[in-house]
Every structure is written in structure tokens, then in C-alpha cells.
Amino acid sequence: MIRAIRNISLFALPAFGLACATTDPPRELVDARAEYQAANNGVAAKMNPAGLYEAKKSLDQANKAFEQEPGADNTRDLSYIALRKVQLASAQARIDVASQEKTAAEREKAKLEAKLTQSELAEVRRKLTEAEEQRRAEAAQLQSTSQQLEAEKQARLAAEKKADEATANLAKIAMVKQEARGLVITLSGSVLFSSGRSTLLSNARPKLDEVAAALQKSDAEKFVVEGHTDSIGSEATNEDLSYRRAGTVRDYLIERGVPAEKIKAIGYGKSRPVADNATAEGRANNRRVEIVIQPKSQLTARPD
Amino acid sequence: MMANRLFSPIVLVALCGCASAPIVLDRLPETEAPMRAAEELGAARVPQAALELKLAQDEVQQAKTFAKDGNKPRADMLMLRAQADAELAVALAREAPLQVEAKNATEAVKLMQQK
Numbered sequence: 001m002i003r004a005i006r007n008i009s010l011f012a013l014p015a016f017g018l019a020c021a022t023t024d025p026p027r028e029l030v031d032a033r034a035e036y037q038a039a040n041n042g043v044a045a046k047m048n049p050a051g052l053y054e055a056k057k058s059l060d061q062a063n064k065a066f067e068q069e070p071g072a073d074n075t076r077d078l079s080y081i082a083l084r085k086v087q088l089a090s091a092q093a094r095i096d097v098a099s100q101e102k103t104a105a106e107r108e109k110a111k112l113e114a115k116l117t118q119s120e121l122a123e124v125r126r127k128l129t130e131a132e133e134q135r136r137a138e139a140a141q142l143q144s145t146s147q148q149l150e151a152e153k154q155a156r157l158a159a160e161k162k163a164d165e166a167t168a169n170l171a172k173i174a175m176v177k178q179e180a181r182g183l184v185i186t187l188s189g190s191v192l193f194s195s196g197r198s199t200l201l202s203n204a205r206p207k208l209d210e211v212a213a214a215l216q217k218s219d220a221e222k223f224v225v226e227g228h229t230d231s232i233g234s235e236a237t238n239e240d241l242s243y244r245r246a247g248t249v250r251d252y253l254i255e256r257g258v259p260a261e262k263i264k265a266i267g268y269g270k271s272r273p274v275a276d277n278a279t280a281e282g283r284a285n286n287r288r289v290e291i292v293i294q295p296k297s298q299l300t301a302r303p304d
Numbered sequence: 305m306m307a308n309r310l311f312s313p314i315v316l317v318a319l320c321g322c323a324s325a326p327i328v329l330d331r332l333p334e335t336e337a338p339m340r341a342a343e344e345l346g347a348a349r350v351p352q353a354a355l356e357l358k359l360a361q362d363e364v365q366q367a368k369t370f371a372k373d374g375n376k377p378r379a380d381m382l383m384l385r386a387q388a389d390a391e392l393a394v395a396l397a398r399e400a401p402l403q404v405e406a407k408n409a410t411e412a413v414k415l416m417q418q419k
Contacts (some may be wrong), residue, residue, distance in 0.1 A: 077381045084388035091395035098406040105409035112416035120369065124415045131411055135404075143351045150355055 023070040027160065028079035032059055034145045035086040044093040051089035058082040107155045159217070173207045183220075185211060189229070189245070189287030198244035200252060201281025208249065210292060212256035215263075223263045224292040225250045230283035243267025249289050328372050335364060338390035345397035353396035360379040360389035 025033075036052075036059050040046065044052050062078040069075050073145045113121065170176060175186040192204040200208070215223055227242030227249075246265035275282035339360055346351035363386035370379035 073378070074381065077385055081384055084385075084392050088388070088392045088395055089391065091399055094394065095399050095402060098402045099349055102402065102409050104391035105406065105413050108413045109409055109416065111412065116416060116419055118417045120416075124412065124419070128408065128412055132408060135407070147351050147355075150352075222335045 018209065025066055025070070026079055027157070028074045028076055029062055029066055030243045032062060032083035032086060033082060035090070039086050039090045039093075042090065042093075043097055044090045047093035047096045048089050049181055051092050053165075055082065055085040055089045058085045066241050070273040098244050173210055176284045182292045184267075185293070186283070187211070187249075187289045189289060190284060192249065192289055193245055198241060198248050202249055205252070208252050209256055212258050215253065215291070215293070218293055220293045221262065222294060223258065224251075224294065225253070225263065226263070226266045226272075226290045226292060227267045227269075228274075228286060228288050228290065229270050229273055230286040231273070231277035232283065233270075235269055238265050239269035241267070241270075242269045245289060249291075253291075270288075324351060329367055329379060329383055331363075331380065331387060333368040335360065335383055335387040335390055338387065339392050342393035342397050345394060346401070347393050347397040349384075350397050353393045353400070356389045356393035356396060360386040360393060363389065 033251060036055060039052055039055070058078070059082040062075065062082040065072070065078045066074040116124070133273075172183065173187075177184055178271040179188075187204075187207065191207065191264070192200060194201060225246045227244070227246035229238040229242050231238075233241075243265065246267050250263050254262060270277070272285070273286045274288070275285035277283050317334075339357060342353060342357045345353075345358045363382045367379040367382035367386065370376075370382060
């Protein structure tokens with residue numbers, strides 16, 4: 001179920017702005033909320049309440065944007081800014097704490113220095129140098145780890161951005177909607193194939209490239225390519241044509257990098273119309289290829 | 305008079321040109337100031353501050369591209385992001401050496417108290 005919800009947010013909702021309770025908040029907003037909670041329970045609440053208040057205002061703005069436009073760039077950006085403001089409030093509080101500690105320690109140090117002999121002071125200095133060297137080595141190790149983690153985080157954010165772009169591109173070339181059987185991407189038959197044929201039109205390839213890019217970024221376990229026809233012609237002919245067309249699309253998507261083990265093709269012929277076959281417009285709508293993205297537990301594909 | 309007739313089309317063209325002129329980034333001074341401050345405080349030597357500064361620099365570049373394309377809302381938002389990153393870079397660049405100094409002073413006191 002969680003996976004299904006993630007799929008919905010990945011493809012359909014950002015593309016169509018269909019805000020609903022199932023839309024996940026962007027990672028930046030989740031991080032900002034968590035950081036604010038931590039800061040509010042930590043040193044920032046005591047040392048830098050003004051900074052934390054500014055951060056809270058920024059977070060409120062991000063939360064409001066999420067309620068109004070969950071998938072918008074604006075929401076992500078406001079969340080990012082809120083996260084940085086919380087981090088800034090915490091950093092400023094840590095600066096104040098460190099500054100106070102330093103002042104107090106230096107005052108105490110001056111008092112103690114007056115009481116120690118030269119040799120005692122020399123020994124203290126030697127030990128301090130050793131401790132500092134050890135700390136420097138530990139810090140270098142910590143920095144290396146933190147840089148690695150940050151690099152991984154940036155790579156993940158870049159991948160998410162690419163997924164969003166793929167979704168936006170997909171919405172320009174196909175209809176995408178959430179149904180009980182899964183997320184459905186519908187491509188018009190006339191866009192993909194000539195009448196009665198199952199060879200892809202050259203114009204179809206860029207569109208399927210966009211679909212392939214989006215599918216590769218989905219974490220769904222299975223994709224089903226369904227071929228559908230109108231009611232003209234015999235059942236056997238239509239079923240065969242729809243299956244061949246679905247197979248052509250499946251093969252092309254595999255060629256473009258969609259894992260073969262995740263994708264199946266089914267031909268439904270004229271058995272599942274979405275519009276009235278009595279009109280030319282209805283028949284055009286019925287001639288289509290649908291790509292269904294569904295969780296494994298819902299998979300109903302026939303073996304091909 | 306002749307000059308007026310000759311110049312008026314040029315003036316018109318110039319006025320039309322103004323309509324599609326690149327958008328000015330309103331927040332550039334507010335963003336560049338903390339970026340410079342972070343550099344001067346040695347952000348390059350503090351990995352997390354260096355990262356924030358780099359993010360800010362990249363965002364300013366992206367904002368300039370959006371502004372050039374006439375997309376002011378996106379450019380403005382990227383400038384706000386850059387400003388937030390740059391301000392954090394300043395704080396992190398200030399914090400790191402201060403933490404070290406505080407720790408050194410505290411440790412010195414402990415050692416002296418053992419004597």
C-alpha cells in the first residue's frame with residue numbers, strides 16, 4: 001500500500017495537481033519538520049528563540065504551500081528554505097553556547113596560569129598539543145564520512161528531481177490517472193500505430209522514450225502494457241492486433257531500459273471499451289494502449 | 305525636423321526592446337553579501353559550510369538563467385534559496401573555529417586543574 005501511494009505521488013498527482021490526502025510531503029518538508037522539532041527541544045529554543053521563531057514562520061509558509069499545492073516546485077522550495085532557516089537558528093544557538101564556554105574557560109585559564117610553575121605550564125601545553133592533534137584526526141575522519149553522506153544525499157535529490165521532470169514530461173504526451181487497478185498511462189492508438197498495423201510510427205518513439213524514462217524511475221514492481229481496439233472487425237483479429245501492439249510497445253520499452261522481467265503485454269481486443277463504439281470519436285478513444293503500474297499483489301496479467 | 309523623423313523609429317525599436325529586457329534579480333545584494341562573508345570567514349575550510357556556499361553559488365547561477373529567460377517567479381525563489389544557503393554557510397563557517405577554540409580552552413582548564 002505504501003508502495004502504491006508512492007507511485008501515485010511519483011506520477012499522477014504532481015502532473016495533474018490532484019491534491020489529496022495520499023500525497024507524500026516532499027523530503028525537504030519532512031526534514032524541515034523533523035529539524036524544527038529537534039531544534040525546539042534543543043539548545044536553540046533557549047539560546048536563539050528569535051531565530052527559531054523566524055524558522056517557524058518559514059515552516060508554516062511551507063506547510064501552507066503543501067496544503068495548497070502539494071507537488072509544486074514552490075512547495076519544495078519553501079520547504080528547503082524552512083529547513084535552512086531551522087538549521088541556521090540551531091547553528092547560531094551553538095555559536096552562542098560555544099562563545100560563552102570559550103569566554104568562561106579563558107577566564108578560568110588565566111586564573112589558573114598564575115598559580116602554576118613554568119614546568120607545569122609546559123607540560124600542560126604539550127598535552128594540549130597532543131589532544132588537538134588527535135581531535136584534528138578525528139575531525140578529518142568525521143568530515144570524510146559526512147561528505148560521503150552529503151554526496152549520497154545530493155545524488156538522491158538529483159534522482160528525485162529527474163523523476164519529477166520525467167513525470168512532467170509524461171503528462172504532456174499521455175493521459176495519466178489513478179484507478180483501482182493501479183496507475184494508468186493511456187496513449188492513443190493513432191499516435192502509436194498506423195491503422196491495422198503493429199509497427200510503431202516514428203513519431204511514437206519520442207513519446208515512448210518519455211514513458212520509458214518515467215517507468216525506470218518508478219519503484220513499482222510490475223508494469224502491464226494493455227492493447228485495446230475499437231469494435232470494427234472480428235474478435236479474433238482485434239485480439240491479435242491488440243496483443244501485437246502491446247507487445248511492440250513492451251519490446252520498445254525494454255529496448256529503452258525498462259527491465260524485461262518487470263513488464264508484460266496483454267491484448268484485450270475490443271472487450272474493454274472506454275467510449276461508445278457507435279461514434280468515430282468513441283472508436284478513436286477505444287483504440288489505445290494503456291500502461292498499468294500496479295503493486296505486485298494486484299497483478300492480474302495473463303502469462304504471455 | 306529631419307532628425308526627428310529619422311530617430312523616431314529607432315526610439316520605438318528601443319522601447320520595444322525594453323519590454324523583453326532580462327529581469328533584474330532583486331535579491332542579488334542580499335544574497336551576494338553573505339556569500340562573500342562566508343568566503344572571508346573561511347567557508348572553504350569547513351566542509352559543510354563549503355557545501356552550503358557551493359549550493360548558493362549554483363542557485364544564483366540558475367536564478368540568472370531563469371531571469372534571462374523571463375521566468376521571474378522561479379528566479380526569485382532560487383535567489384531566496386541561495387540566500388538561505390549562504391546565511392547558513394556564514395554561520396557554519398563561524399561556528400567551526402569557535403567550537404575548536406572553546407574546546408581547547410576547556411581542555412586547558414581541565415589539565416591545569418589536575419596540577
